[in-house]
Amino acid sequence: MSDSSSIPRHIAIIMDGNGRWAKERGLPRRAGHRAGAESVRECVEACKELGVEYLTLYAFSSENWNRPAAEVTALMALLERFLEEKADELMKQDVKLQAIGHLDRLPDRTRAKLNAAIERTAQNGSLTLVLALSYGSREELVEAARSLATDAAAGKIDPADIDGDLFASRLYTAGIPDPDLLIRTSGELRVSNFLLWQISYAEIVIFKKFWPDFHQADLFEAAKEYARRHRRFGAL
Numbered sequence: 001m002s003d004s005s006s007i008p009r010h011i012a013i014i015m016d017g018n019g020r021w022a023k024e025r026g027l028p029r030r031a032g033h034r035a036g037a038e039s040v041r042e043c044v045e046a047c048k049e050l051g052v053e054y055l056t057l058y059a060f061s062s063e064n065w066n067r068p069a070a071e072v073t074a075l076m077a078l079l080e081r082f083l084e085e086k087a088d089e090l091m092k093q094d095v096k097l098q099a100i101g102h103l104d105r106l107p108d109r110t111r112a113k114l115n116a117a118i119e120r121t122a123q124n125g126s127l128t129l130v131l132a133l134s135y136g137s138r139e140e141l142v143e144a145a146r147s148l149a150t151d152a153a154a155g156k157i158d159p160a161d162i163d164g165d166l167f168a169s170r171l172y173t174a175g176i177p178d179p180d181l182l183i184r185t186s187g188e189l190r191v192s193n194f195l196l197w198q199i200s201y202a203e204i205v206i207f208k209k210f211w212p213d214f215h216q217a218d219l220f221e222a223a224k225e226y227a228r229r230h231r232r233f234g235a236l
């Protein structure tokens with residue numbers, strides 16, 4: 001990892017397999033999510049060590065609202081605990097927290113804790129941890145299209161001026177560079193409505209293991225695999 005250009009600036013992760021990890025052990029699903037939160041902590045540390053600038057985690061999708069109420073409640077409680085307990089650590093490690101998604105749908109208490117942690121870490125700078133919460137990429141794209149159409153109808157923009165940059169500026173991720181590396185655990189070969197616009201040129205690395213079994217060494221391994229690949233962005 002000595003050549004800085006071979007280090008991904010932005011890593012995005014689809015953390016999959018918490019439920020199956022718990023099932024294998026005869027534990028409730030929430031135990032899998034709890035173990036998954038520990039993998040999150042390890043990945044933040046590994047990204048800091050590598051000099052990665054952005055780490056985006058798919059923590060709760062728009063489709064996850066359809067899970068049984070008890071599991072949704074457990075996930076929100078876990079997120080709240082993470083935000084409360086890890087805020088000191090994020091400060092110590094100079095990590096800035098951001099969130100993308102339909103955040104209005106989060107329970108008031110969860111949103112308040114999220115906003116408090118975002119405000120508290122706003123001046124940090126070495127790594128930005130982006131939590132995708134109540135996130136769905138199609139929703140994000142539709143909202144961007146709607147906002148441009150509204151501005152065009154009001155005469156604020158000329159439809160002819162709409163280009164990739166203007167479009168990207170209306171996404172939740174405005175100002176955040178596109179992911180260079182997308183990691184997914186549990187062996188599934190799907191992107192599951194995650195950052196569909198933003199991952200257009202991302203290198204994808206899939207791990208068979210479940211998310212709670214994903215440790216620092218795995219993140220380093222993914223970064224090494226990324227460095228081995230030759231990115232051409234469609235050119236020769």
Ligand code: FPP
Pocket residue numbers: 015016017018019020021033034036037040057058059060061064078079082131211
């Ligand atoms: C996928 O496993 C994981 C999730 C839906 C939630 C991810 C949440 C965490 C890792 C918990 C903590 C996160 C933070 C940021 C504190 P799954 O339940 O879909 O697993 P399965 O496919 O085996 O059922």
